[in-house]
Amino acid sequence: MRNGIITIMKKELARFFGDKRLVVSILLPGVLIYVMYSFMGSAMKNNFGVDERYTPTVQAVNLPVSMEALLPQTGFAVITGTDVAAAKEAVTAQELDLLLVFPADFDAQVAAYQAASGQTAPNVALYHNSASTNSTFTYQTVVALLDAYEAGMVNKFDVNAGGESYDLATAQDSMGSLFAMLMPMLLMTFLYSGCAAVAPESIAGEKERGTIATMLITPIRRSDIALGKILALGIISTISAAASAVGSILAMPKLMGAAMEDMNASIYGITDYLLLAAVIFSTVLVLVTLISILSAFAKTIKEAQTYAMPVMILVMALGISGMFGGGASSELWAYSIPLYNSVQCMTGVFSFSILPVGVAVTVAANAAVTLLGVFVLAKMFNSEKIIFAR
Amino acid sequence: MALSEQQELLQVKGLTKTFQLSAKQQKLEKTKEKVRTAVNDLSFTAYKGEIFGLLGPNGAGKTTTLRMLSTLIRPDSGDALVDGFSVVKEPDKVRSRIGFLTSELKLEDCFTPNYLFDFFSDLHGVDPAVRKERKAALFARFGIDKFAEVKVVNLSTGMKQKVSLVVSIVHDPDIIIFDEPTNGLDVITAKVVTDFLKELKSEGKTIIVSTHIFSLIEKLCDRVGIIISGKMILCDTLENVCGGMNLEDRFFEIYKETVGDGE
CATH class of the missing domain: 3.40.50.300 (P-loop containing nucleotide triphosphate hydrolases)
Structure with a gap:
């Protein structure tokens, strides 16, 4: 590599790593994502789950014989009583979890009822309190019990009965498809935020502080400044995105709850990670180049951040498109469009359907766009209208 | 002469x-010339x-x-x-x-005079041995040596100006x-x-x-x-x-x- 490029890269990296606040600012999102996701996961579990040591209390009025054996199967404490009004108040006060009111001769009515007759079916009233998690849980359990009892009476056939596993997808495949749906969007967003955090500061910031002209009066090539900056910013942005990605992968099982506890990223092999790394770094270069060019037009960091907004919207839209795209494209042209190709490659890697030639086309296309961007940026550095804009 | x-x-x-x-x-200057x-x-x-x-x-x-x-x-x-x-x-x-010095050309706050001297020497392609000698002489001449490792942001205005001056002539x-x-x-x-x-x-x-x-x-x-x-x-x-x-x-x-x- 040319000396000038290395000098600029070293300076950019030294400036960045010499500033603790900047380092924290790119690593913090990763930590925050982990903390937030974990917190959200455990909060959801607490909200929608019931304490397993708790025994709900159900009061049944006119409990029929058929139910006498069935209801205790739930493990709830069943009490009987006839004061419906007092029991309703107890449900409202969250002292009682569920009030069941059966018709007086429920079993006889059910036996006599003909569905074809068009008459009103016998009704069981379940009074519950939706503000109480325990009451809601009890209510849902009893409804399911009654539904099963009703279905059992007229059972003609079952669907997927028994304890057999009917889903023939491997655990790896289903995890892969989940990752393939979530990760491209998340990764693209992380990559963008990493780039947007450092590129405006480096290009528009130097213009704003008047330090770029000091470099421009030295004999260094403008393209060396542009390429040196883009490579250094690419490295920093990649670190930032990696921190965020690691944070979210670690937090994913916590967010998804107990069902996903054995979920981890070890289902992917070293080749997958290498392909992913190539895609990510080339994507970061494209993003950094784009934001750098926009930043070069801006007079201040703030202005540069505003100019970068459309890029963010584009990146988010592309990321979301990956969620509904139905897997990676098998057409090669799809890999020649920068940013869109990144989403395609990521979807492919995560769903085990990546075409290595697709990654090759992606890296080549992104490198071409980056070099073109370096050329444009170098021209811009040469333009007094851009460097000395007031 | x-x-x-x-x-x-x-x-x-x-x-x-x-x-x-x-x-x-x-409008400001009340003129119609473009x-x-x-x-x-x-x-x-x-x-x-x-x-x-x-x-x-x-x-x-x-x-x-x-x-x-x-x-x-x-x-x-x-x-x-x-x-x-x-x-x-x-x-x-x-x-x-040429060496060009103007108050509009600023030095980055987060670097030390020592780093900036080396950085601009590199941009000018100055040989490291020559650079070392020249840095020692110029820093001593302007009293920058005591502040060589102080970030520019913490230097006085006068010292900043001296550093700018020195940096603008790293390549002699x-x-x-x-x-x-x-x-x-x-x-x-x-x-x-x-x-x-x-x-x-x-x-x-x-x-x-x-x-x-x-x-x-x-x-x-x-x-x-x-x-x-x-x-x-x-x-x-x-x-x-x-x-x-x-x-x-x-x-x-x-x-x-x-x-x-x-x-």
């Missing part, structure tokens, strides 16, 4: 630079080993001229040859032969261009700077300064060019320009003639 025998190190030939005025600026001529067909020559002063009021076009000489902006027409190289055609050769250029070299400096730092300019001159360097301070020109310059409204009104040795008067009186005489004629 016999100037006529000396080598022409800087030849400025018909430099012209215009700027577009925005609608806002037109184009402002900042520098108008400016020519002069500076010889090796002399200090040349560009004198003029604010807005006369001094800074624009110096920016063109230092290749930061391109002239609309005309050219300048620095040590034989055209600022238009061979800007990188010019850049490696033959031509040094200073825009308003003593502006905003306290008397002590200003004296350090002017003394250093004399020292550079004695080493055979060519120095171009722009200023609106008469005493600075009288103290330093061998020759002077008076710019008013982008035009070179008079360019000669200090004695010839003054013609026995002091520079200040002579300048206002010229200014009256020029502006009076123009309006």
Whole structure:
């Protein structure tokens, strides 16, 4: 590599790593994502789950014989009583979890009822309190019990009965498809935020502080400044995105709850990670180049951040498109469009359907766009209208 | 010193630079002209080993001229040859032969003078051994050595200016261009700077300064060019320009003639 490029890269990296606040600012999102996701996961579990040591209390009025054996199967404490009004108040006060009111001769009515007759079916009233998690849980359990009892009476056939596993997808495949749906969007967003955090500061910031002209009066090539900056910013942005990605992968099982506890990223092999790394770094270069060019037009960091907004919207839209795209494209042209190709490659890697030639086309296309961007940026550095804009 | 025998190190030939005025600026200045001529067909020559002063009021076009000489902006027409190289055609050769200092060129706050000296030496392609020696000498000369590892943001204004000065000449250029070299400096730092300019001159360097301070020109310059409204009104040795008067009186005489004629 040319000396000038290395000098600029070293300076950019030294400036960045010499500033603790900047380092924290790119690593913090990763930590925050982990903390937030974990917190959200455990909060959801607490909200929608019931304490397993708790025994709900159900009061049944006119409990029929058929139910006498069935209801205790739930493990709830069943009490009987006839004061419906007092029991309703107890449900409202969250002292009682569920009030069941059966018709007086429920079993006889059910036996006599003909569905074809068009008459009103016998009704069981379940009074519950939706503000109480325990009451809601009890209510849902009893409804399911009654539904099963009703279905059992007229059972003609079952669907997927028994304890057999009917889903023939491997655990790896289903995890892969989940990752393939979530990760491209998340990764693209992380990559963008990493780039947007450092590129405006480096290009528009130097213009704003008047330090770029000091470099421009030295004999260094403008393209060396542009390429040196883009490579250094690419490295920093990649670190930032990696921190965020690691944070979210670690937090994913916590967010998804107990069902996903054995979920981890070890289902992917070293080749997958290498392909992913190539895609990510080339994507970061494209993003950094784009934001750098926009930043070069801006007079201040703030202005540069505003100019970068459309890029963010584009990146988010592309990321979301990956969620509904139905897997990676098998057409090669799809890999020649920068940013869109990144989403395609990521979807492919995560769903085990990546075409290595697709990654090759992606890296080549992104490198071409980056070099073109370096050329444009170098021209811009040469333009007094851009460097000395007031 | 016999100037006529000396080598022409800087030849400025018909430099012209215009700027577009925005609608806002037109309104502010109550003018309908869309184009402002900042520098108008400016020519002069500076010889090796002399200090040349560009004198003029604010807005006369001094800074624009110096920016063109230092290749930061391109002239609309005309050219300048620095040590034989055209600022238009061979800007990188010019850049490696000049040192340019202006208050607009800032140093990054987060770096130390030591780091910046090395960084700019690298940009100029200075050999590391030469760099080390030159850094030691210049840092000692300006008392930067004690502050070599202090970040620029924590330096005093005067020390910052000294670091800027040192950094602008890391490559030991033959031509040094200073825009308003003593502006905003306290008397002590200003004296350090002017003394250093004399020292550079004695080493055979060519120095171009722009200023609106008469005493600075009288103290330093061998020759002077008076710019008013982008035009070179008079360019000669200090004695010839003054013609026995002091520079200040002579300048206002010229200014009256020029502006009076123009309006």
